[in-house]
Amino acid sequence: MLKTSNFSIKNFFFNAYKEVSILDDRKLLLLKIAEAIAIEHSKSGIVNLNFICTHNSRRSQLGQVWSSFGAHYFNLHIDAFSGGTEVTAFHRNTVKTLQKVGFHFQLEVFSHQNPKYTITFDGANKVLLGFSKVYNDAINTGPFMAITTCNNADTNCPFIPTASHRFHMPFVDPKASDGTAQQDETYLKTNQQIAGEIYFVFSQVKKLVS
Incomplete structure (x- = not known):
């Protein structure tokens, strides 16, 4: 059972990196992503990442x-x-698992179909707007590096003309647990896996650009 009580987001982020299992093939992929981000970061001074599912x-x-x-x-x-x-909604279970580890959600625009949230954390210097949208929505600044996170997105998006790079970084979909006794734990494990791998990638980027 994953524990989140008395956890700051920083602790969860670092502990996720320490605890998640990353197989060798996966680690090679993450290192390629880190290298591409670092090159772009050094070249243009800023990198836009677009996660697509x-x-x-x-x-x-x-x-x-x-x-x-x-x-x-x-x-x-x-x-x-x-x-x-396609557009659906920022799923309530995704919101819930992020809130559990310390992210703050404020309803910005009410909608039964697709509400918009402002997302912050303690110490944040900018506000993130969270809602479901297509990958080429106007809010998604380009050019960007495209990172697809599920098999369907990889199949349905073989060519993204605005992407400077494209990587497939799939994760197991927690959707199958919706409405079950395992729901919260499954979402938390997915939350932890993604946090841990992002930590790994970004820590490598930091080394490469320092």
Whole structure:
């Protein structure tokens, strides 16, 4: 059982990095992503990352939120976005698992179909706007590096003309646990896995650009 009581986001982020299992093939992928980010960071001074998954409701949202936190944590000039191949909603279980580890959500625009949230954390110097959108929504600043997080997105988005780079970084979808007794634990494990891998990538970027 993962514990979140008395945890700051910083602690969760670092402990996720220490505790998640990253296989060798996966580590090679993450190192390639880190190298590409570092090159772009050194060349242009800022990197835009766009996490893409079919519905932009779970994994891609987690990727955006943790990358936004990671940029703050490591003091990197990285802006994170997310999008999908279709619009649904920022799933309430994704919101819930992020709140559990310390992110603050404020309802900005009410909608039964697709509410918009402002997302912050203690010490944040910018506010993140979270809602479901297509990957080429106007809010997603380009050019960006595209990081697809599920198999469907990888299949449905074979070519993204505005992407400077494209990497496939899939995660297990926690959706199957919705409505079950394992729901909260499953989402928390996905939350931890994504946080840990983002920590790994960004720590490598920091080394490369320092």
